[in-house]
Amino acid sequence: YYAHDAWQLLVACVLMSRVSSWECKHNTISAFFAKYPTPTAALAAKPNDVLEVIRPLGLFPNRFRSVVEISAKILTEAGPLDVGPDQERKIYGVGEFGIDSFNVFCRGDLSVNPGDKTLQSFVNWQRRRGHEKK
Template sequence: MGEQGSGGEEKRAKAVKKATAAAKGTAAAKPAVKKAAVKKVTPAKKSEGAVTALEAPKPPRNESRTALVRRARRINRELAEIYPYAHPELDFENPFQLVVATVLSAQTTDLRVNQTTPGLFAKYPTPEDLAAANPEDVEEILRPTGFFRAKTKSVIGLSKALVEQFDGEVPGRLEDLVKLPGVGRKTAFVVLGNAFGRPGITVDTHFQRLVRRWRWTEATEPDKIEAAVGALFPKSEWTMLSHHVIFHGRRICHARKPACGACPIAPLCPAYGEGETDPEKAKKLLKYEKGGFPGQRLNPPQAYLDAGGRPAPPLGAG
């Protein structure tokens, strides 16, 4: 009886010991699981870019200003790694070509502009030439870009203004650029940042959509968005920030169906899940070089070509 009692005590002691060890093991395993989950996000972000809903925590609504600045700057750093070849997607060789091309890009794609401007600049290479052009001839060239009558009026008007007010040279100041017909702040900052190397934020439709999805601002007016986002970053980063955001909006974070499951910055995005989260399905939504297709420029920078990007076809090709 004593031996049996002793054996029973031993069994109970072993059982308690085993349960205690299991409990400790579970408790010890919890931090390891969390740690592994964090590690899992990083390689996925750098390589395949696919994450699951569990791996994409949403920043809280009551995010502090400091936390917002850190998250915004981290997103920009990540985008710089994803798009080290980001660039203005309009073909141009000088400030005049860039300001005209940017005016023409309203309500159409950069690709369509790039396919149209070679013919325009071949016939009218300088502001003086375009200022003296027959509007009907210019309209015929610009027809593929849409709203060609209004655009013809703008580009001839801005050419005349350049000749009459600036000796045929594109000015390098914001206050002068916005006086030109058809040139607003967005166009002015494109020209300043990419033709003159002066920092500016380009608030186009892609930029507006993404910064609101990322909760960098709730503003809806371009000038207020520009001010709010500009306050989050050093001025020296504004131009490349614009390129990074616009590239991401065109390639992955689309307006109608974002490719969330293929997005490398999903863990930092409050809007994760608005689009397709399945990695394989999301990959099929990728555009331009991310999807293996041509880009928007006929003559893109060498860095873009080195990264696997392909130039767009000329107008009428294929």
């Protein structure tokens, strides 16, 4: 759903982290993007309003901080967005899965070997189809 847009992809990754219920993730993330469709809308939101939307996911202070940092980075980054584990590219709350997802879906980088089994299956499938960058 969200792989076409770096902001939505990264926000979805931090919202779905540590939540096992697909239905809970899907419903909550869909509701979040319905109410806050852009980084600007997310930054303008009152924390209590966001809490009401993402409460089912738990860990509100951490998730909210991540959404704010992702949104601010998207809006202020000079040049193309770059996300990684090192200090210069790190965004609070964006871990290995978010970084790997960003590299695969936003950059088209299939040289990544993700730790997530489902993402790795997607990468392997794309490689078999000949979609790896030369």
